[in-house]
Amino acid sequence: MPSILILFAHPAFEKSRTHKELIRKISGLENVTINDLYEEYPDFDINVEREKELLLKHDILIFQHPFYWYSMPALLKQWMDLVLEYGFAYGIKGTHLRNKKIFNAISTGGSFSAYQKEGHNRYTITEFLAVFDQTAFLCKMTYYPPFVVHNSHLLSSEEIEDFSNQYLEVVTGLRDGIFSEDDLVRANYMNNLIGRPYTL
Template identity: 40%
Template sequence: MAKVLVLYAHPRPDRSEINQPLFETAKGVQGVTAVDLYAEYPDFDIRVDVEQERLRNHDIIIFQHPFYWYSAPSIMKEWQDLVLEHGFAYGLHGKALVGKSFINVTTAGAKPEAYSADGLNHSDIRSLLAPFEKTADLCGMRFLAPFIMFGAGRALEENRLNVHRNAYDDLLKAMVADRFDLEKAAKAKQISDVLDDFILKGEAV
């Protein structure tokens, strides 16, 4: 069994149509520790020792957030700046995160075709999340392709909320049960609601 840590960031959860329900889903999965960073640190006074201990105690780290300005809400940058210290996360003696897996779970307002070489943003989301991938690399972590829910702004009116929630629930449970193909996910460009290709069959590994 793997231990999964979800670090959630949304500056306006009261206006969140997708991320807040997804976070509620995460809180209900056994084996998942779900932390709302804005609720826990409203003044950005991040307790580095607490966060580092959380990292030590988990195998898979998830940043769950809306895809704001091709990145994540500001508290996640603050969290990285303070928590991923030299000597802890990187450097000669910074080996605490080596071998752990990291993934962005994110919502995007645009449709999938907007995130392609020929689309509106001229790039896929994994490429746009390169700073997170390089951070994971520096820390000796396995970076997994982002799990993306597109068209988030229309999910409610198009009755897709339960589709996204069920997919996230499936993802988290597969990770906890060691049935999520981490190697395949590390090589993919993105992961969407269709998870069949990433769920291992038979005995857990």
Template identity: 40%
Template sequence: MPQQNQKVLVLFAHPSQDRSEINRPMFKLASNIEGVTAVDLYREYPTFRINVDKEQQRLLEHDIVIMQFPLYWYSTPAILKEWQDLVLEYGFAYGHDGKMLHGKSLLCAITAGGAENAYCDKGYNHFTIRELLHPLEQTASLIGMRYLAPFALFASRTAAEEQRVGVHLNNWKKLLVNLVENKVDLELASRLDKLTQLPNNLFKEAL
């Protein structure tokens, strides 16, 4: 019996899209995949007046939530933090009766300016990319969501001139399609440090 498809929500946060060589095409690609709802938070809420009811309903209607953003000072752009502060409220996402997101999955799709070897204890950033995202991982834990390893592109500033964007976009599409078709081993994805290379055993079946 075929597995039921999953609904994927991409929350895109990039405050300077006119300078984006990777995140903007990633968002465009996601917008054209059936089963994926792609939301540009800066475009939808230019004054940061987030519609909490609308955003909570979006969460209820989707199985997997992807936060897509460039890593800014080891954290998210401002609007994504505002979104978390307002939408993930007590009584909805956490607290005695706040169980509305239990069983769903959270994934960060990020671009990082530094090289991959900079994200380790001996690198100049001192921590792995997953360690730097621990606040989001703990948020997922608190609200009952499964946290998946981040899908990351390192050295993003030179990716275009080094002709690495195409490969990254192909991996992004492969990940999204497999998430929608419920072919990703979520247990394995939750244990990995990162999803940069998309290991072959990540997918239950070949596309």
């Protein structure tokens, strides 16, 4: 059974409704480890060795974070800068992460239609996430499509609850190997694999 590592980064977790619910739902699952980065490293002083060991122990990595300014919170960037070292994650000898799977689980205030060529964000989520895609590629990992929660500020508690169940389904589905590799690589959102796609 593949094991999953959630690399969770939220600087104001105590104020977040969505991520609180998402995290709550997947806490305590078998073979799922949650690494709460802002709790672990409030001073941005990342213990690189610990992080590397965690990476080596898991098969599927999920960057879970709010989609701040079309990107990630500062600490996650710091994490990538320090942990994905040359010789470990990339480079000739940097093969330790080879064949691991990785994707983003993000929340954003913008709607699905806003993240289109014609929408006011002008690019799709997938385009914005090119940074992660290429990072995965350089580290010889497989980049999966993102799990996205749109309109996060407008959601009712019931809708949030619904999304957290979807997230649970995605995480356990990956862990239990339910999805076919073809579908995984082809889908634009992880949401589609459990039959809950966003549509225009």
